[in-house]
Amino acid sequence: MAKSHKTLRTPGLERALDRLEHLCRARGQRLTRQRRAVLSSLLSAGRALSAYELLERLRPEDAKSTPASVYRSLDFLMALGVVHRLESTRSFIACEHPETPHWVQFLICRRCGQVVEAEDERIAAATERLGQRLGFALDQRVVELTGVCEGCRGSAARH
Amino acid sequence: MAKSHKTLRTPGLERALDRLEHLCRARGQRLTRQRRAVLSSLLSAGRALSAYELLERLRPEDAKSTPASVYRSLDFLMALGVVHRLESTRSFIACEHPETPHWVQFLICRRCGQVVEAEDERIAAATERLGQRLGFALDQRVVELTGVCEGCRGSAARH
DNA sequence: GGGTATTTGATACAAAGTATCATTAAGCGG
DNA sequence: CCGCTTAATGATACTTTGTATCAAATACCC
Structure with missing residues (x-):
């Protein structure tokens, strides 16, 4: 073959x-x-x-x-x-950052479907902290932020 | 009736x-x-x-x-x-906090299924900031943190 | 209580995901 | 390169989750 x-x-x-x-x-x-x-x-x-x-x-x-x-x-x-x-x-x-085993967040454009993968220290720290405060040993973190990306806001009218 | x-x-x-x-x-x-x-x-x-x-x-x-x-x-x-x-x-x-129209986060215990609804300022601020940094006008934020709650960690063995 | 727009019921279907078990092939040791 | 063993796939059927459509019912205003 x-x-x-x-x-x-x-x-x-x-x-x-x-x-x-x-x-x-x-x-x-x-x-x-x-x-x-x-x-x-x-x-x-x-x-x-x-x-x-x-x-x-x-x-x-x-x-x-x-x-x-x-x-x-x-x-x-x-x-x-x-x-x-x-x-x-x-x-x-x-995955865009497979080297680093950190927690990631996703930003999703509801207009064009674009997905940006982020790795925000502040969010990582804040979620970890919240878990600790409420007594949870976290092993999975879903952070998915949906909105309209810059390109889509600029180009098309409000629609 | x-x-x-x-x-x-x-x-x-x-x-x-x-x-x-x-x-x-x-x-x-x-x-x-x-x-x-x-x-x-x-x-x-x-x-x-x-x-x-x-x-x-x-x-x-x-x-x-x-x-x-x-x-x-x-x-x-x-x-x-x-x-x-x-x-x-x-x-x-x-919803546990329907009075406040803020963004909420959920902590989910994978052992007992318990769900805690939180309203963490730090996470709210950090996600908003990330959206701004990447040019997204956010209108929905899914933050779901899964792990094992305190009760389940204490009571049952590692399983 | 009557009128009207909204909601529901009924039916059918689409989309997303999983269980099972016989068959195939990846990767090892020679 | 060849066979061996274990892990992965193929085939099939099924479960769970979610939607479209349109006629019948009902919440709410007056």
């Missing part, structure tokens, strides 16, 4: 896939074709995709993908920290 | 329903039997319920409830700010 499917030679994508390989190796986990494909798809989409949108994009290359298999790959990639789920839009996005 | 179904005379519940009535009146919106029932159910559950759990609790009293009607009531109550949706658990909970 040919080795390079149609891997658009985006350097960012290459780097991300290499990183994925190293992560898997380091943790003794298997890097399968589908896991690679899911991450690639999310990266080249350049936006958040629902699991079923993702499935559609995988189908042309891999006709045997199913919802279950896509969700399994997504779960795997989320456990590695290279993919995040956006709870408020029920969609998935490739 | 009898006026008092089985309204357990919890003072908190009474107050909440009165507040709902005032809110509706003030906004010229209709307060229907189902909307009252949905809020009552959520309040007396004392925890977050999925839309379908809620439906089951309504059915004995109101056999004609359907998913659509429950979601419609929930949407209405959320627009008034007296109910919130927990995105990370796909469930709904009655």
Whole structure:
């Protein structure tokens, strides 16, 4: 079987896939074709995709993908920290800062769908503090801020 | 038709329903039997319920409830700010601070399901600031912190 | 109590996510 | 490169969550 499917030679994508390989190796986990494909798809989409949108994009290359298999790959990639789920839009996005294991926040434009991943120290500290104050040992923090991005506010009228 | 179904005379519940009535009146919106029932159910559950759990609790009293009607009531109550949706658990909970129109955060215990609603100034300020820094005019903020509450950490072993 | 706009009921459907178990393949050791 | 073993996938069916549509009912104003 040919080795390079149609891997658009985006350097960012290459780097991300290499990183994925190293992560898997380091943790003794298997890097399968589908896991690679899911991450690639999310990266080249350049936006958040629902699991079923993702499935559609995988189908042309891999006709045997199913919802279950896509969700399994997504779960795997989320456990590695290279993919995040956006709870408020029920969609998935490739992580932009996979090097740092910090907590992230998402800003979502309700007009254009753009998602910006942030890593704000102030928010991280404040949430940790709140958890402590209320006696919670936190292990997951969903911070998703929705609004209208600068571009969308400028260009279109109020609509 | 009898006026008092089985309204357990919890003072908190009474107050909440009165507040709902005032809110509706003030906004010229209709307060229907189902909307009252949905809020009552959520309040007396004392925890977050999925839309379908809620439906089951309504059915004995109101056999004609359907998913659509429950979601419609929930949407209405959320627009008034007296109910919130927990995105990370796909469930709904009655608001504890409906007087103040501030942004709230939720702490969710993954062991016992307890949900604490907080209103942390520090987090509110930090998220607003982040939005400004990145050029977003925010209109919705989902902050859901999941972990293990004090009680659950103390009582059960690590499990 | 009557009129009217809003809400609900009924039905059907779409979208999102999971369980199970037989089959396949990733990655190791030789 | 080859087989071995374990982990992952494929296939299928199903559960949960959420919506569209339109006729019938009802909350609220007068």
